[in-house]
Amino acid sequence: MQEFLARTHDKLEQALTVAEVPTRLNDAMRYSTLNGGKRVRALLVYAAGTALDAPLERLDSVAAAIECVHAYSLIHDDLPAMDDDDLRRGKPTTHIQFDEATAILAGDALQTMAFELVACDSSGLDDKQARAITLKLAQASGSCGMVGGQMLDILATNTSLSQAQLENVHRRKTGALINAAVLCGSLCSDDVNAEQLSVLSQYADHLGLAFQVIDDILDIESSTEILGKPSGADIELGKSTYPALLGLAESKELAKNLYDRAIDCVQTISDNSELVQHHKLDGLTNKFSLLYDLATLIVDRKN
Structure with missing residues (x-):
């Protein structure tokens, strides 16, 4: 993981070093993108891609592109017109550190940079791969994916949703980009087939929903210092969450079930399914082990 985190950072550092960009805009883009974070989505790109050789x-280009989209979404999510947060990753949010207009422009610029990273010659992708990845990333981040999920989340404020409705919100708002990370990483392979893409998509769907369930739980059980953002914000904003709908105990059970389903998908696609089934991957060179490790990281995380 450390190697892949370093590669992602280096690629982002390179992409965000452009003399022609106005200094204040570039500073805001760098602040928002290089300001720490778990890089789970970038790691998922590498996990799926390296599993398929x-x-x-x-993968460097696609991982950086996914991180640009994620950073842009966080900038806009924190704005006063959205969640109005003043803390992200333990530091002032972009609109607090700079100003609201600069934050909006930084988010806009990072979104377009993502597609530039995929389309440019240095990505190493052939035309067919670049088109497929561009389409998947656009769909995942647009009106039917992340942005649409954010709209549904806003409309659901101070309302009661069914579990199916809440799942629809979060499969779009959170899950779509996680799914895109896995599939875009897979599409970097020259040998990926439809069956592999289908199983990996299911893995990503289970993982994306588990990620949000854990987020909802941590908003209640963790602290601002550990989270790096205000705890209890969901309750204060009147957000629909899994603990509010199901209770904490059932939410934790749901996260566990989603994790188990994700692991079943790894077992299905792995070339060493017995080891995956018994969770004995530590220290092994199984090329699918990072998919397992990331699923574990997501459900066991504390922030």
Whole structure:
């Protein structure tokens, strides 16, 4: 994981070093993107891609692109017109550190940079791969994916949703980009087939929903210092959450069930399913083990 985190950072550092960009805008883009974070989505790109023998140079570009989209979404999510947060990753949010207009522009610029990273010659992707990845990333981040999920989340404020409705919100708002990370990493491979893409998509769907369930739980059980953002914000904003709908105990059970389903998908696609089934991957060179490790990281995390 450390190697892949370093590669992602280096690629982002390179992409965010452009002399022609106005200094204040570039500073805001760098602040928002290089300001720490778990890089789970970037790691998922590498996990899926390396499992299918995709070249690292291609994965570098796609991982950085996914992180640009994620950073842009956080900038806009924190704005006064959205969640109005003043803390992100333990530091002032972009609109607090700079100003609201600069934050909006930084988010806009990071969104377009993501597609530039995929389309440019240095990505190492052939035209077919670049088109497929661009389409998947656009769908996941647009009106039918992340942005649409954010709209549904806003409309659901101070209302009671069914579990199916809440799942629809979060499969779009959180899950869509996680799914895109896995599939875009997979599409960097020259040998990926439809069956593999289907199983990996199911893995990502279970993982994306588990990520949000854990987020909802941590908003209640963790502290601002550990989270790096205000705890209890969901309750204060009147957000629909899994603990509010199901209770904490049932929410934790749901996260566990989603994790188990994700692991079943790894078992299905792995070339060493017995080891995956018994969770004995530590220290092994199984190329699918990072998919397992990331699922574990997501459900066991504290922030």
